[in-house]
Amino acid sequence: MRIARILLKLSQLSIERSFQNPLAASFFIMGKLLRFGLFFYFVSTLVTHTKLLAGYTVDQTVLFFLTFTIVDTLSQLLFRAVYSFRPLLVSGEFDHILTKPFHPFVVVLFGAIDILDAIVLVLYMGITGFIMTQTTGIAALHLGLYAAFIVNSLLIAMAFHIAILAMGIITIEVDHTAMIYRDMSRLGSFPIEIYKEPLRSIVTFIIPIGIMMSVPAQALLGMVPAQALIVYGAISVFFVGLSLGFWRYALQYYQSWGS
Amino acid sequence: MNIYLQTVRTTIAEMLVYRLSFFLWRLRSVLNLFVIYFVWNAVYQETNLVLGYTHAQMMTYVLLSNILATLALSSYTSNVAGDIVRGTVAQFLVRPIGYFKFLAARETADKLLNVSAVVVELLLLAYWFRPPVEIQTAPGVYVLFTALVLSGVGISFFLSLSISFIAFWSSEVWAPRFVFFVLIMFLAGSYFPLDILPNWAYRGLLATPFPYLFYAPTKTYLLGVNAQTLGFLGMSVLWNAVLYYMARSIWRKGMREFSFYGS
Numbered sequence: 001m002r003i004a005r006i007l008l009k010l011s012q013l014s015i016e017r018s019f020q021n022p023l024a025a026s027f028f029i030m031g032k033l034l035r036f037g038l039f040f041y042f043v044s045t046l047v048t049h050t051k052l053l054a055g056y057t058v059d060q061t062v063l064f065f066l067t068f069t070i071v072d073t074l075s076q077l078l079f080r081a082v083y084s085f086r087p088l089l090v091s092g093e094f095d096h097i098l099t100k101p102f103h104p105f106v107v108v109l110f111g112a113i114d115i116l117d118a119i120v121l122v123l124y125m126g127i128t129g130f131i132m133t134q135t136t137g138i139a140a141l142h143l144g145l146y147a148a149f150i151v152n153s154l155l156i157a158m159a160f161h162i163a164i165l166a167m168g169i170i171t172i173e174v175d176h177t178a179m180i181y182r183d184m185s186r187l188g189s190f191p192i193e194i195y196k197e198p199l200r201s202i203v204t205f206i207i208p209i210g211i212m213m214s215v216p217a218q219a220l221l222g223m224v225p226a227q228a229l230i231v232y233g234a235i236s237v238f239f240v241g242l243s244l245g246f247w248r249y250a251l252q253y254y255q256s257w258g259s
Numbered sequence: 260m261n262i263y264l265q266t267v268r269t270t271i272a273e274m275l276v277y278r279l280s281f282f283l284w285r286l287r288s289v290l291n292l293f294v295i296y297f298v299w300n301a302v303y304q305e306t307n308l309v310l311g312y313t314h315a316q317m318m319t320y321v322l323l324s325n326i327l328a329t330l331a332l333s334s335y336t337s338n339v340a341g342d343i344v345r346g347t348v349a350q351f352l353v354r355p356i357g358y359f360k361f362l363a364a365r366e367t368a369d370k371l372l373n374v375s376a377v378v379v380e381l382l383l384l385a386y387w388f389r390p391p392v393e394i395q396t397a398p399g400v401y402v403l404f405t406a407l408v409l410s411g412v413g414i415s416f417f418l419s420l421s422i423s424f425i426a427f428w429s430s431e432v433w434a435p436r437f438v439f440f441v442l443i444m445f446l447a448g449s450y451f452p453l454d455i456l457p458n459w460a461y462r463g464l465l466a467t468p469f470p471y472l473f474y475a476p477t478k479t480y481l482l483g484v485n486a487q488t489l490g491f492l493g494m495s496v497l498w499n500a501v502l503y504y505m506a507r508s509i510w511r512k513g514m515r516e517f518s519f520y521g522s
Contacts, residue, residue, distance in 0.1 A: 027434035031441045038445040045455070046302060049310055054301045176283035183290035190294070194301035196388075199293070 054193040075157035081112035086174040149216035155236040162243035166250035188213025263364040270368035315391035324473040331415035333373035343426035346519035407476035410495040417502035427513030448474030471495040
């Protein structure tokens with residue numbers, strides 16, 4: 001309960017910071033919408049002209065893209081604090097966070113939700129809902145599985161972000177690592193079937209972008225059985241465990257500000 | 260040695276000190292190329308002609324525009340905003356150098372290093388995936404292509420510099436730069452050739468500076484020398500002049516208002 005109160009306070013502060021400069025906030029929202037709109041146009045035009053992409057129809061391909069957008073936006077919304085980790089490390093501020101009587105993830109992982117992403121997320125979800133109504137064969141079970149797999153994707157996203165934090169402690173490099181994660185996850189903006197081997201296996205099993213971005217959309221289209229949730233859930237838990245191990249290992253290398 | 264050549268040398272040496280950063284930046288570029296390459300490859304699984312482009316033409320377009328995107332996006336000018344906000348730009352003003360020339364030298368070093376890396380990356384990707392590509396034999400194409408590339412680099416330099424100069428009036432430079440990046444990625448033609456857009460949108464875009472960054476040089480490489488591609492060069496040079504004067508006038512206006520306390 002105490003942690004929830006701290007998180008709530010940090011979130012309030014983060015929202016206030018976002019709107020401190022309304023012009024900058026509107027620029028960011030405009031940029032996000034522009035990027036989404038132009039990419040959406042690109043995907044739909046492309047598949048409209050070719051009819052099929054790796055065996056998927058226009059609506060199905062668009063659902064893959066929208067699912068990627070939702071997972072990506074949700075993870076940006078929740079884990080935005082990671083992008084501000086480097087200044088904490090180089091300034092020594094991280095010392096103060098480590099000495100606080102709660103887990104450092106409260107601040108460095110969840111401590112700065114991005115309200116601007118929450119605003120655009122509403123639009124993305126609305127469009128996804130509309131496309132779902134246009135796509136035949138989506139049952140209530142598929143919707144339930146879709147929601148469950150998106151939660152599973154967020155677990156994997158969390159594992160990636162913890163690994164970025166750990167990497168930051170060891171190398172002081174956070175920005176590029178975070179952007180590499182974003183670029184890697186962008187591989188999931190299209191059905192994973194478009195990639196050739198060995199890249200397809202790499203992005204499915206070694207770096208689980210496929211499980212994170214493609215599997216929810218496949219579940220929505222009825223291509224993934226409910227039992228797969230156990231297997232994919234286990235894989236996500238494994239990756240979270242791995243990233244936590246990496247975090248603990250990295251903390252041993254943290255040298256502190258020391259002055 | 261010429262002071263600006265020395266600046267190029269020291270900038271390259273400086274960038275090579277931060278090898279991990281450079282490697283990660285290049286890795287990002289390769290990952291972006293993967294997405295576009297595989298998407299277009301999947302599109303051509305069913306047919307050899309999509310939106311008027313053959314498979315080889317599209318692969319050439321995608322690979323070439325990726326090199327040009329590296330040229331445009333690897334820019335030192337984004338640091339200028341930080342220099343203005345922190346006041347460190349003042350130290351350049353008291354030195355016996357032209358600030359624009361100094362920036363151009365830094366920019367040249369940045370681009371030289373990035374282009375060297377991207378050529379190696381593309382050779383490795385070409386060896387690995389063996390994509391079909393179009394090879395032009397007419398020397399005139401290469402002359403016009405090179406002129407358009409250099410002109411496009413100038414456009415991106417002055418555009419990016421103008422955005423950084425916003426820092427004279429506001430410390431929130433990252434937000435407009437984010438919009439600038441989004442616009443460049445789509446409207447300059449790095450994801451798809453711009454002539455697949457509806458005609459009215461394509462014509463409208465040609466009146467802006469964006470297509471002259473990647474689209475015009477790459478399309479010129481594919482089409483060869485003709486009235487349309489010579490027109491691209493004319494527009495590109497015109498935009499260079501306009502953006503140069505724009506950047507210079509913003510700089511002068513900013514300089515008149517710039518003040519900073521020394522310690």
